[in-house]
Amino acid sequence: MRHVAILALAVLLVAGARGTAWAQAPIEGELALITPVSKFIHDAALKAFAEYAKEKWNVTVKVSAIPAGTPVAYGRIVEWKGRPDADIFWGGESALFEKLAAQKLLQKVEISREVWDSIPASIGKPRAIPLKDKQGFWVGTALEPYGLVYHPKKIQRLGIAEPTEWDDLLHQKLKGEVAQCAPTRSSSSNATYEVILSIHGEDKGWDWLRKLAANTGFFTARSRDVPTVVAKGEYSAGFAVPSYMAFEEKLAGFELKFVAPKNAFVTPEPMAILAGSRNPKAARAFIEFLLSERGQKVFMERGLFPITPKYKVQGPPGSTAEMAVEFTGGVRSYFDRDVSNVYDEDVAQKRSEALKQKFRTDIEATWKKP
Amino acid sequence: MTRLAPYSGHPASASASRAGRVMPALGVGLIWLFLLVFLVYPLARILYDAFSDEAGRLTLANFVEFARDRFYLRSLVNSLVLGIGTVATTSVLGFAVAFLLVRCDFVGRNLFSYLTLIPIISPPLVGVLGFTFIMGRAGTVNVLLEDWFGLTRPINFVYGLHGVLLVETLHLFPMITLNVVDALAKIDPALEEAAESVGARRWTRLVTITLPLTTPGYVAGALLVFIWTFSDFATPLVLGVHDLLASQAYLNIVQFVDRRLFRMGIVISALMVALAVVFLIAARRYVAIKDYSSLSYSKVPRRRLSWLGQTGAIGFLSALMLLSFIPYLGVALASVGRGWSLTPFPVRYTLHYFERVIVETPKYIVNSFLYAGLAVGVCIVVGVPIAWILARTRLPGRDTLDGLNTLILAIPGTAIGIAYVRAFHFELPGVGYALTSLWIVLPLILAIRRLPYTVRGSYASLLLVHRSMEEAAASVGARGWRSFRDITLPLIWRGVLVGSLFSFVTSLQEASAVLFLSLGGWETITVGIFSFYIAGSANEAAALGVILIAVAAVSVIVINRIAGTRMGGMFG
Numbered sequence: 001m002r003h004v005a006i007l008a009l010a011v012l013l014v015a016g017a018r019g020t021a022w023a024q025a026p027i028e029g030e031l032a033l034i035t036p037v038s039k040f041i042h043d044a045a046l047k048a049f050a051e052y053a054k055e056k057w058n059v060t061v062k063v064s065a066i067p068a069g070t071p072v073a074y075g076r077i078v079e080w081k082g083r084p085d086a087d088i089f090w091g092g093e094s095a096l097f098e099k100l101a102a103q104k105l106l107q108k109v110e111i112s113r114e115v116w117d118s119i120p121a122s123i124g125k126p127r128a129i130p131l132k133d134k135q136g137f138w139v140g141t142a143l144e145p146y147g148l149v150y151h152p153k154k155i156q157r158l159g160i161a162e163p164t165e166w167d168d169l170l171h172q173k174l175k176g177e178v179a180q181c182a183p184t185r186s187s188s189s190n191a192t193y194e195v196i197l198s199i200h201g202e203d204k205g206w207d208w209l210r211k212l213a214a215n216t217g218f219f220t221a222r223s224r225d226v227p228t229v230v231a232k233g234e235y236s237a238g239f240a241v242p243s244y245m246a247f248e249e250k251l252a253g254f255e256l257k258f259v260a261p262k263n264a265f266v267t268p269e270p271m272a273i274l275a276g277s278r279n280p281k282a283a284r285a286f287i288e289f290l291l292s293e294r295g296q297k298v299f300m301e302r303g304l305f306p307i308t309p310k311y312k313v314q315g316p317p318g319s320t321a322e323m324a325v326e327f328t329g330g331v332r333s334y335f336d337r338d339v340s341n342v343y344d345e346d347v348a349q350k351r352s353e354a355l356k357q358k359f360r361t362d363i364e365a366t367w368k369k370p
Numbered sequence: 371m372t373r374l375a376p377y378s379g380h381p382a383s384a385s386a387s388r389a390g391r392v393m394p395a396l397g398v399g400l401i402w403l404f405l406l407v408f409l410v411y412p413l414a415r416i417l418y419d420a421f422s423d424e425a426g427r428l429t430l431a432n433f434v435e436f437a438r439d440r441f442y443l444r445s446l447v448n449s450l451v452l453g454i455g456t457v458a459t460t461s462v463l464g465f466a467v468a469f470l471l472v473r474c475d476f477v478g479r480n481l482f483s484y485l486t487l488i489p490i491i492s493p494p495l496v497g498v499l500g501f502t503f504i505m506g507r508a509g510t511v512n513v514l515l516e517d518w519f520g521l522t523r524p525i526n527f528v529y530g531l532h533g534v535l536l537v538e539t540l541h542l543f544p545m546i547t548l549n550v551v552d553a554l555a556k557i558d559p560a561l562e563e564a565a566e567s568v569g570a571r572r573w574t575r576l577v578t579i580t581l582p583l584t585t586p587g588y589v590a591g592a593l594l595v596f597i598w599t600f601s602d603f604a605t606p607l608v609l610g611v612h613d614l615l616a617s618q619a620y621l622n623i624v625q626f627v628d629r630r631l632f633r634m635g636i637v638i639s640a641l642m643v644a645l646a647v648v649f650l651i652a653a654r655r656y657v658a659i660k661d662y663s664s665l666s667y668s669k670v671p672r673r674r675l676s677w678l679g680q681t682g683a684i685g686f687l688s689a690l691m692l693l694s695f696i697p698y699l700g701v702a703l704a705s706v707g708r709g710w711s712l713t714p715f716p717v718r719y720t721l722h723y724f725e726r727v728i729v730e731t732p733k734y735i736v737n738s739f740l741y742a743g744l745a746v747g748v749c750i751v752v753g754v755p756i757a758w759i760l761a762r763t764r765l766p767g768r769d770t771l772d773g774l775n776t777l778i779l780a781i782p783g784t785a786i787g788i789a790y791v792r793a794f795h796f797e798l799p800g801v802g803y804a805l806t807s808l809w810i811v812l813p814l815i816l817a818i819r820r821l822p823y824t825v826r827g828s829y830a831s832l833l834l835v836h837r838s839m840e841e842a843a844a845s846v847g848a849r850g851w852r853s854f855r856d857i858t859l860p861l862i863w864r865g866v867l868v869g870s871l872f873s874f875v876t877s878l879q880e881a882s883a884v885l886f887l888s889l890g891g892w893e894t895i896t897v898g899i900f901s902f903y904i905a906g907s908a909n910e911a912a913a914l915g916v917i918l919i920a921v922a923a924v925s926v927i928v929i930n931r932i933a934g935t936r937m938g939g940m941f942g
Binding site for chain 1: 440441502506507508526529530607608610612621624625628631632708709710711712718795797807889890891901902904905906907908909
């Protein structure tokens with residue numbers, strides 16, 4: 001049958017390509033990511049790395065990415081059972097990386113000592129946010145706050161002040177005007193729910209979240225949709241949005257605004273090499289590249305912040321880096337300011353299941369479109 | 371929907387030589403093997419998943435959990451209500467349009483018969499996105515109302531179950547139209563003349579004779595509309611409706627972390643398959659006792675409408691077309707508009723998005739054509755022989771073969787996608803990779819999904835080739851392959867081509883089944899649309915959508931040219 005022949009041919013081609021290519025080269029000729037970090041960032045990072053590899057080793061690296069929300073990416077890595085179809089997992093909560101490491105699905109990052117040491121162990125008070133794994137299984141790549149977004153024209157029409165704090169989202173006039181993603185589907189939403197519970201305590205925290213739900217007009221299927229619907233003007237404000245996603249809309253020509261309120265969660269965008277990766281050398285080279293000045297620039301020009309105190313977001317007037325600084329409220333580095341953080345990794349992990357369950361029963365099942 | 375009846379003649383293999391007997395047997399065996407491995411086994415696997423726990427023990431616990439969860443029950447009810455509601459709305463529109471096109475004559479009738487096909491080629495996701503650009507809370511209509519009439523709060527046209535109903539109705543009514551057009555064209559005019567001769571008025575004739583005669587075609591279309599709506603998750607997700615079975619299946623499965631939710635996603639998929647099968651069987655039962663249509667197409671003279679009637683018909687069709695074209699307008703504007711927000715139309719225009727999808731990601735387009743092409747290849751290799759078995763032989767298992775072929779039409783794409791993930795994620799002996807790690811799995815699943823179109827197209831043509839021609843060839847010594855090549859093939863190629871083209875276009879449009887299977891580098895246009903949308907780049911998604919729409923539009927025009935009105939038979 002024809003399909004059998006095609007199958008056999010495909011198998012031969014795959015096997016052939018694997019056997020011969022780049023046996024001698026300093027890095028392999030392929031690199032694949034699985035990541036919740038959006039295309040805007042991961043495409044740019046992969047492209048910059050491919051150029052760098054060409055310059056440095058004259059190796060053409062075939063780069064690709066499987067875009068997947070954090071839970072999906074995690075689930076697929078578990079399903080691969082140590083024979084992954086990608087080399088690197090990038091983004092999401094650091095706790096998930098530790099869960100993967102415990103299942104022996106990650107290998108140690110093993111980049112050069114100097115690069116590793118240039119990244120501080122943690123940031124934030126009173127709770128510390130780890131920026132790299134003590135055991136060496138993952139390393140942070142960039143800092144990114146989860147804040148709120150709003151459409152200035154819509155806010156003006158509603159006749160209210162521009163929001164600056166989480167509580168501003170509970171304004172009566174914003175009824176039906178807020179967009180958010182369910183914490184069961186988005187790590188940024190989940191983390192920000194956790195932040196609210198940490199600020200107010202369990203009971204008052206859920207009261208607060210129920211009030212937010214009452215103002216919510218749209219539960220998006222994915223966190224990335226939140227800034228999109230606000231930028232377009234479909235809804236006036238959005239909850240728990242990563243800074244770069246909002247900045248991407250700004251660069252796309254929308255008049256969206258972003259605020260990281262006090263205690264906004266800051267993620268280090270962890271990165272790890274999967275156990276059984278077929279391109280471990282390329283994976284390691286990719287991580288080292290991202291932590292170099294050239295790699296960090298990719299982030300700094302896209303609304304993210306450097307992971308080490310060595311660099312600051314800056315550029316000539318009118319550059320996208322300066323635009324990003326203005327967009328995120330004048331922040332150039334998270335290391336030259338006090339970072340207030342109440343998110344506690346252990347507490348978050350312990351009540352993670354309960355949080356999702358309570359969201360399902362208390363909010364999702366009872367929510368009615370206002 | 372009509373049961374495929376064997377041509378009443380001698381079994382073809384009766385006079386074949388021994389060698390001529392072994393080869394066909396082998397071929398039939400391979401076809402069965404193909405269906406067993408790539409259709410029956412994955413479906414059995416997903417059903418097994420639904421009836422077992424993490425440890426693999428058989429249990430009903432999953433369904434008990436489903437029945438105890440009020441949110442899931444609400445989703446079930448909503449899905450049924452939405453499906454039935456869409457069937458009702460599309461039926462009214464679809465019948466009206468079909469009747470006007472087949473039985474009435476008015477200015478622009480030909481143009482409209484092309485235009486009514488257009489809504490059907492709206493690619494998944496993009497259509498509903500386009501809709502929100504025009505009808506959303508910040509869409510053109512609301513912005514105009516706010517700017518001109520001082521509306522303070524936008525009207526919610528789309529976000530909610532009513533929005534899903536609206537979008538699905540405008541997308542799917544042509545399915546009913548096509549099937550009813552086909553059925554109307556098959557009605558023997560003598561029946562209506564007889565009614566007229568005994569004094570039945572036009573309205574009475576319509577209700578008592580014409581409509582009942584279109585039942586088989588109509589039921590086929592209605593079933594497809596129902597299944598489509600029932601299993602579509604992209605539209606509700608864009609419109610923020612999560613309490614539907616399809617949405618829940620999708621959302622539960624794409625979050626892999628919570629194994630319990632993941633299993634519930636599979637359970638819901640299995641439930642959707644089961645429900646689809648029940649509706650399919652019910653529809654077949656109903657139709658089997660009502661199948662009065664003749665196989666031949668008859669020409670009924672069209673009634674020239676009065677001036678008033680023409681105005682009404684043209685007005686109705688134009689209004690419908692205008693509504694149906696909203697998604698296309700929205701998509702077209704979004705594909706070239708930059709930073710479009712709170713203005714009726716984009717203020718700044720750019721070709722950047724097209725540039726990006728054509729220059730940076732030609733692989734989407736290449737992959738789509740490669741996979742759809744291979745899929746059609748498989749469809750022809752497997753589907754034409756199946757059609758031949760159904761039309762020309764009395765082989766045991768014919769009915770099952772026919773049933774399986776129809777079953778495919780009823781299986782939700784998400785469910786079969788998941789079934790493949792569950793069924794083929796093991797290392798193939800001697801290969802070292804699982805089938806799910808090889809891109810060939812995509813053309814395979816597309817081939818299975820679209821097989822019925824090729825089979826039906828070929829089958830319909832085979833029925834029209836009279837047996838006596840093949841017998842004549844046999845009488846001068848041309849047997850088996852020779853007679854097939856020289857006699858049958860030249861007569862049926864048109865049907866095979868139409869069926870294959872249909873398989874091709876619908877393969878290009880397929881998203882739900884391939885979404886879960888696609889790995890980096892395998893992306894098709896539809897997967898690209900999803901990943902751009904998911905990445906927040908609705909404009910690039912729209913640009914890819916425009917390309918897909920253009921390709922599909924050309925294909926549909928070609929199909930329509932070749933097939934004429936017989937296109938409806940494709941869906942039944």
